[in-house]
Amino acid sequence: MPKITIDGKTIDLPAGATILQAAQALGIYIPRYCYHPALSVSGTCRMCAVEVDKAPKLQIACATEIADGMIARTDTAAVKKARKDVLEFLLANHPVDCPICDQAGECSLQDYYMDYGLHKSRVAPEDKIQRSKHRAAGRYLVLDNERCILCTRCVRFCDEVTKTNELTVSGRSDASFIDIREGKSLDNDYSLNIAELCPVGAFTSRDFRFKQRVWFLKRIKSVCTGCAAGCNIEVHYNENTVYRLMPSPNPETNTWLCDRGRMTYKALQAGDRLRKAFVKKGSMEIEPAIRHAAHLLDEAARKTGPESVVVLGSPYLSIEDNLALAELAATSLKTSNLCLDFPREQGVKDGILINKDDAPDANGLKLLKARYAGLDQGALIELINSGRIKLIVAEARALSSLKEKLRELSNIETVILAVTKSDLDFESACVLPYAANFETEGHFVNYKGLLQKTTPSVAAPDGVKPLWTVLSKLSSCTGAPIRLEDAAELRERISEFIK
Amino acid sequence: MSYKISEKTRAKIDELRKIYPQKEAVLIPALHEMQKEAGWVSEDAIDALSACLGLPYARVKGVVTFYTMFNRAPVGKYHLQVCRNISCHSMGAPRILSHLKEKLRIAEGETTEDGLFTLSTVECLGSCGTAPVIAVNEKYHENMSVEKTDMLLRELGLQQ
Ligand code: SF4
Ligand code: SF4
Ligand code: FES
Numbered sequence A: 001m002p003k004i005t006i007d008g009k010t011i012d013l014p015a016g017a018t019i020l021q022a023a024q025a026l027g028i029y030i031p032r033y034c035y036h037p038a039l040s041v042s043g044t045c046r047m048c049a050v051e052v053d054k055a056p057k058l059q060i061a062c063a064t065e066i067a068d069g070m071i072a073r074t075d076t077a078a079v080k081k082a083r084k085d086v087l088e089f090l091l092a093n094h095p096v097d098c099p100i101c102d103q104a105g106e107c108s109l110q111d112y113y114m115d116y117g118l119h120k121s122r123v124a125p126e127d128k129i130q131r132s133k134h135r136a137a138g139r140y141l142v143l144d145n146e147r148c149i150l151c152t153r154c155v156r157f158c159d160e161v162t163k164t165n166e167l168t169v170s171g172r173s174d175a176s177f178i179d180i181r182e183g184k185s186l187d188n189d190y191s192l193n194i195a196e197l198c199p200v201g202a203f204t205s206r207d208f209r210f211k212q213r214v215w216f217l218k219r220i221k222s223v224c225t226g227c228a229a230g231c232n233i234e235v236h237y238n239e240n241t242v243y244r245l246m247p248s249p250n251p252e253t254n255t256w257l258c259d260r261g262r263m264t265y266k267a268l269q270a271g272d273r274l275r276k277a278f279v280k281k282g283s284m285e286i287e288p289a290i291r292h293a294a295h296l297l298d299e300a301a302r303k304t305g306p307e308s309v310v311v312l313g314s315p316y317l318s319i320e321d322n323l324a325l326a327e328l329a330a331t332s333l334k335t336s337n338l339c340l341d342f343p344r345e346q347g348v349k350d351g352i353l354i355n356k357d358d359a360p361d362a363n364g365l366k367l368l369k370a371r372y373a374g375l376d377q378g379a380l381i382e383l384i385n386s387g388r389i390k391l392i393v394a395e396a397r398a399l400s401s402l403k404e405k406l407r408e409l410s411n412i413e414t415v416i417l418a419v420t421k422s423d424l425d426f427e428s429a430c431v432l433p434y435a436a437n438f439e440t441e442g443h444f445v446n447y448k449g450l451l452q453k454t455t456p457s458v459a460a461p462d463g464v465k466p467l468w469t470v471l472s473k474l475s476s477c478t479g480a481p482i483r484l485e486d487a488a489e490l491r492e493r494i495s496e497f498i499k
Numbered sequence B: 001m002s003y004k005i006s007e008k009t010r011a012k013i014d015e016l017r018k019i020y021p022q023k024e025a026v027l028i029p030a031l032h033e034m035q036k037e038a039g040w041v042s043e044d045a046i047d048a049l050s051a052c053l054g055l056p057y058a059r060v061k062g063v064v065t066f067y068t069m070f071n072r073a074p075v076g077k078y079h080l081q082v083c084r085n086i087s088c089h090s091m092g093a094p095r096i097l098s099h100l101k102e103k104l105r106i107a108e109g110e111t112t113e114d115g116l117f118t119l120s121t122v123e124c125l126g127s128c129g130t131a132p133v134i135a136v137n138e139k140y141h142e143n144m145s146v147e148k149t150d151m152l153l154r155e156l157g158l159q160q
């Protein structure tokens, strides 16, 4: 393996590695704009130039492969001057509107200027070539060509990752700019990654823009529950509000995030978020509604027997919540009508990330099914359609997924568990809200069988509790508690599933 | 799509594809052929070529707009292309350019009403040794000065 020395430190790396990668491995930071580890190398920005022994001029670290015995330096006067010069070029026509730019705080142009530039501009503002100012560039993006440094990361992303080719560099030299075809917009399923990989404030997110200065944001790692891919995310939040989701790259799951996944946090603040319970369409405090639900369960069992009640698990719920549902059926209601059977077609849908299965936990549900068995879905549907069932307890999306196969739900009472109103697509006698995945810890098993957990970043609305707590209370009201009073008890009980 | 690549040009493109295994490499010569025929490269022409070569629109658009040789709009009988690059710039191109604007009463990128002249600036014409240079269609006029430019305009039929 070739051995390279950078700034006096030596490392062996497989042939084909670049100086930039070697520096990274040595813990030496080389500034860069166009280089992105997940995209092809383009070598357009020249920011990464380093001195290499015996080379007649500076070499770009991102595109120069290491050779045995190579000696490179990143801290010489020539390198510093080159960085300064590159920055001067990049800023020559830049509007320097940082105070009103939403990238401030995470802008490489700003950061590098402070680290390596600090030059005075030699171009008077009136001599600057003006490019177009911000405009919507798609459902989720704003493009401000004036701030673009033409690193082409965005172009390469659309060419190489989504292969949708929306973008190009039009024109040439100081007249070049990032161009989208007249009348077209940048609407691929992964467009928000562009706001993230744009090193400056040229592409920004319409959703996140001006909501929060980035230096106020706190970050916590979690998992997206928008589909079975189980992408790892970083939740950016402040003062009990989530502001955006970013990928937390994991070779097992994801480098990027899809736009829908990035937007899943919107449910938290959505206008139709359930903050109270609903009983017969009337809003009700949660505690009395739980008592009402317990009453419905008791009534049904008393009048028509426990076997007239059905409890559904859900591929949309965590192992914790499904465990509570299974326990509710087995321990409290003592009904054998529990269904944990939700076969789903899984697999990457578009060759990138998005899974055919939009439920995050069909595989976690299988673990519970192995332990609790219960009815097959076919048998369940037959049972419900037979008219013998009087009451169903279910998470909203799980029941919706069966709706087509069910005859008339209107003569069956339902106790529905839901986070937002939009999840409800049928009438229900009683709707109980519960905490969303950003508000509580939960375990999920992705389509590859990877067990992961969400980490809470914000608190649920007042009085809204995790589903397992809601179900535990419900069970207590029926007089046969499932005993999931606190997190310690819960952990103990799910331990067999999350080994 | 209203633009159709003519049989003749298509045949030429097919020939080019045999020489260049990479589709991208065919772009420039193919665009030259298309421009020769239509005088300029329209949006529709870009679509037609991208379909013909199986390249994304954006790829073709980038190339068309990079090279000043490709006209994005119809041009007049004489296309005056003033080199704006370093050598020509330092040898007086800006003066010649402003003189041309004054004489023709048009801005860069515009065509005179009589359809005789189009004025544009272009990048280095590869003739730095004889800067400043004006190309009229394909013909170079070298070592230009304001006086020589006036002579040129008269020769080309500018009515005063
Ligand atoms: S818009 Fe951003 S990502 Fe695209 S070329 Fe400009 S600076 Fe780079
Ligand atoms: S692919 Fe699925 S898991 Fe990944 S970000 Fe999108 S919705 Fe979330
Ligand atoms: S990072 Fe190396 S040239 Fe841009």
Ligand code: FES
Pocket (backbone or CB within 6 Å): B083, B084, B085, B086, B087, B088, B089, B123, B124, B125, B126, B127, B128, B131, B132, B133
């Ligand atoms: S700069 Fe004008 S020909 Fe080279």
